[in-house]
Amino acid sequence: MDESVETNDMxxxxxxxxxxxxxxxxxxxxxxxxDLPVLAKVRPGEVSAQLPARAPEHGESMDTILADFDRLIxxxxxxxxxxxxxxxxxxxGSGPGILAETLIATLNDNAMLWRTGPAATELELRTCSWVxxxxxxxxxxxxxxxxxxxxxxLVALAAAxxxxxxxxxxxxxxxxxxxxxxxxxxxxxxxxERACIVLGLGVEGCRRVAVDDDFRLDPATLRAAIAEDRxxxxxxxxxVATTGTTSTTSVDPVAAIADVCAEEGLWLHVDAAYGGxxxxxxxxxWVLDGVDRADSLVVNPHKWLFxxxxxxxxxxxxxxxxxxxxxLVPPYLMTPEDDVARNLMDYGVALGRRFRSLKLWFVLxxxxxxxxxxxxxxxxxxxxxxxGWIDASEDWERLVPAPMxxxxxxxxxxxxxxxxxxxxxxxxxxxxxxxEDGRSFVxxxxxQRGGDxxxxxxxxxxxxxxxxxxxEDLWERLQRIAGEVATTA
Numbered sequence: 085m086d087e088s089v090e091t092n093d094m095x096x097x098x099x100x101x102x103x104x105x106x107x108x109x110x111x112x113x114x115x116x117x118x119d120l121p122v123l124a125k126v127r128p129g130e131v132s133a134q135l136p137a138r139a140p141e142h143g144e145s146m147d148t149i150l151a152d153f154d155r156l157i158x159x160x161x162x163x164x165x166x167x168x169x170x171x172x173x174x175x176x177g178s179g180p181g182i183l184a185e186t187l188i189a190t191l192n193d194n195a196m197l198w199r200t201g202p203a204a205t206e207l208e209l210r211t212c213s214w215v216x217x218x219x220x221x222x223x224x225x226x227x228x229x230x231x232x233x234x235x236x237x238l239v240a241l242a243a244a245x246x247x248x249x250x251x252x253x254x255x256x257x258x259x260x261x262x263x264x265x266x267x268x269x270x271x272x273x274x275x276x277e278r279a280c281i282v283l284g285l286g287v288e289g290c291r292r293v294a295v296d297d298d299f300r301l302d303p304a305t306l307r308a309a310i311a312e313d314r315x316x317x318x319x320x321x322x323x324v325a326t327t328g329t330t331s332t333t334s335v336d337p338v339a340a341i342a343d344v345c346a347e348e349g350l351w352l353h354v355d356a357a358y359g360g361x362x363x364x365x366x367x368x369x370w371v372l373d374g375v376d377r378a379d380s381l382v383v384n385p386h387k388w389l390f391x392x393x394x395x396x397x398x399x400x401x402x403x404x405x406x407x408x409x410x411x412l413v414p415p416y417l418m419t420p421e422d423d424v425a426r427n428l429m430d431y432g433v434a435l436g437r438r439f440r441s442l443k444l445w446f447v448l449x450x451x452x453x454x455x456x457x458x459x460x461x462x463x464x465x466x467x468x469x470x471x472g473w474i475d476a477s478e479d480w481e482r483l484v485p486a487p488m489x490x491x492x493x494x495x496x497x498x499x500x501x502x503x504x505x506x507x508x509x510x511x512x513x514x515x516x517x518x519x520e521d522g523r524s525f526v527x528x529x530x531x532q533r534g535g536d537x538x539x540x541x542x543x544x545x546x547x548x549x550x551x552x553x554x555x556e557d558l559w560e561r562l563q564r565i566a567g568e569v570a571t572t573a
Contacts, residue, residue, distance in 0.1 A: 094146070102146045109150075110182060113158075114165070118549070121522030122166045124159070131160045162525070164393075167549040170558065171527035173330075173358050173490070174546035177392040180450035184443035185392055193439040197417060198425035201439065205428055208441035214448055215383060215397050218456070219363040222376045227399035228431050229440045233357035234275035236382035236398040237324065239406065239432045241266060241279045243380070244322040244351030246409035254409065258284045264321040265313055266290050269301035269336060270532065271329035273355060285321075299334035299484060301325060307344050322351035325378075327371050328359020331529040331542075333488040335359060339374030346377070354381035357396070359488055361388035362464070365457040371488075379405075388463075388489075389456065390548050391447045395440045398432075406431040463489040463545040466555050470543060473559050479566070483531045483540045492531060492540040495566040508539035513569045514562065515541055524558045 094102075134156055163169065165177045195201025195208065212227040230236045245253055245264060253261070264285050268276045270292045280289040291313070294305045310320045323345050325336040338354060345352040354360075354375050360383035362368035375381050380400040385391035400406060411430035413422070429435050451459075467489040474482045474493045483492045495514055500506040512528070519525055531538045543558065 098146070102150070105150065109154075114179070114182075117163055117166050118168070120158075120163055120166065122163050122168050122525040123519050123522065124162045125522070126160045131156065165547065165549075166525070167547050167551065167554045168524040168558070169547055170543045170545065171525045172544065173387050174544050174550070175387050175393070176390040176546070176548040178390040178447055178451075178548055180446040181390065181392040181443045184446040188439045188442050191439060191442075195437045195439060196429040196435050197419055197427045198421050199419045201437070202425075204437075204439045204441060205426060207445055208428065209426065211441045211444045211448065212397055212399065215385065215389075215444070216399055218448070218453060219360060219372060219383065220369050221363075221372065221381075221399060224401055225381075225399040226403055227397055228428055229444070230382075230396045230398055230432060230434075231394045231438075231440075232396050233273070233355065233382045233384050234278060235433070236357075236396045237273075237275050237353065237355060238279040238282055239398060239410075240351075240353045240380040240382070240400070241276075241283060241322055241324075242433075243400075243405045243409045244353065245283055245285075247351060247405055248319065248321045251408060262317050262319050264289055265318050266322045266324060267293055267306055267309060267320070267350075268324040269293055269295050269299075269326065269329070269334075271295055271299050271301075271332055271334055272324055272326050273330050273357075276324050276355075295334070299329065299332045301336040301341060303337060303340040303344055306341065307347075310344070310348055310350075320348060320350055322353060324353045324355055326355040326359075327375075328356065328362075328488055330358075332484045332492060332531065333359065333486070333490045334484070335371055335487060337374070338372075338378065342374050342377035351380070352378045354378045356381050357384040358387050361385075362460055362488060364389070364453065365461050367461060368464070385444055385447070388460065388546050389444075389447065390451060390459070391444050395444055397444075403431065459548055460489075463550070466545045466550065466552060467491050467543070469552070470545075470555050470559060477563075483533070483538055489546060490542065490544040492529065492542055494538070494540050495562075495570075497570050504536065504538060510569060511539055511541055514566050517565050517569065518558075518561060521561070524554075524561070526558075 164175055193201045193204045195204035198205045208229055216225050230239060248264065266276060266280055266289060268290065277287055277290045281287060291309055293301055293309055296302050313320055323341055325338050325341045327335045342352055356372065359371050363372045380398065382396055382398050384396045386393045386395045407430045410432055428437055467486055471482055471486045471491045474480045474491065479495060479497060481494055481496045483494065494507060494511045496507060500510060515526060515528055527542050529540050529542050531540050
């Protein structure tokens with residue numbers, strides 16, 4: 085071996101110098117993010133055009149790499165950490181979470197087995213119980229952390245599939261079996277259908293059930309759908325209820341749905357990825373009414389508990405159901421602790437597992453229950469103020485109730501009233517012009533009311549740095565831009 089070839093990583097002294105530079109950059113960025121455009125002002129392909137087609141033959145200096153990060157990456161980033169980010173479900177990369185992410189990368193832990201990550205394993209179990217307690221969920225629930233709610237829902241439905249087939253699908257697959265079906269509302273997230281695709285049920289394995297006037301899954305319609313499927317040889321498997329649907333933030337009647345699941349012997353999974361965090365406040369504990377009877381539920385701390393992406397907590401009443409569905413331990417992964425310690429690889433799809441619980445631990449400790457609850461109450465109150473402005477305006481319309489921190493609305497000039505195509509084009513133009521100026525970012529959705537699709541603008545509050553002045557600024561510009569668009573139409 086050629087001893088002259090350098091194989092070592094960055095020297096600690098050099099790492100220290102660059103780490104200080106990165107720390108200074110992070111603190112400066114958090115302080116100035118409000119001055120940056122929320123939405124990246126680039127077109128598809130612009131970033132790629134500035135990047136070499138191949139990795140460098142020889143190493144480059146970290147000073148050059150950091151300079152290129154500032155020059156190429158930051159201007160092409162949509163800033164979710166901006167207080168004017170009101171699209172989708174806005175979130176926060178909080179200070180304690182940022183610090184924890186740095187330490188996570190430094191430790192570079194893989195908690196697939198207890199032995200390969202004792203602290204990471206036990207901290208994950210404990211922080212999941214902290215989240216459970218924070219939200220008022222019964223102690224019989226335990227859980228683990230996945231990357232996103234899509235994965236959490238997939239894992240939960242895999243456990244439901246295992247149970248409904250008495251484990252046969254694990255050994256023999258689905259071939260030759262009657263079709264299985266999962267039920268959710270018309271407002272449920274598309275991740276339910278994706279999970280059905282991955283689990284071999286297909287898109288037809290997900291049946292969307294009609295909602296009531298408040299966009300909640302209707303238990304009577306659910307019961308009728310299950311009965312109809314049984315008549316046709318379909319095997320009902322699970323129901324996914326949602327507390328805080330993606331488009332309308334509606335809250336399904338979980339307790340009534342749990343009654344149906346108990347009668348029919350179905351797994352109940354609750355998607356509380358967004359809305360579940362509201363239960364940190366005693367004011368909003370109602371959002372999780374009935375979840376004590378669920379088999380599983382998911383809450384995303386990276387949505388509204390101020391933890392940086394990604395961190396999704398999956399809670400469940402019966403851990404053995406997940407272990408039975410997923411555990412597969414080859415000889416090279418067997419350890420002396422297997423009988424006395426929990427190996428997290430046995431409860432989901434992933435073998436490699438990031439130390440996500442560290443940032444959850446940092447955030448929960450730094451904020452504390454009181455500040456988390458206060459922030460969530462503040463966000464809901466800001467949304468209520470915005471909704472009040474919409475309701476008080478003659479030319480603006482709120483399309484659905486706003487029980488959380490998200491408001492669906494649109495501008496309705498008298499000349500366009502009743503013309504849905506014109507209203508879609510008009511409000512799309514408002515949204516595009518608003519997003520172009522860089523101070524705010526809002527998104528859109530389509531609301532189905534009586535078979536009539538209505539285009540809606542969507543404003544969400546969820547960043548820990550968002551204040552009333554940001555919402556006031558958004559409202560002022562929406563009104564001004566709406567007038568300008570109407571004049572030029």
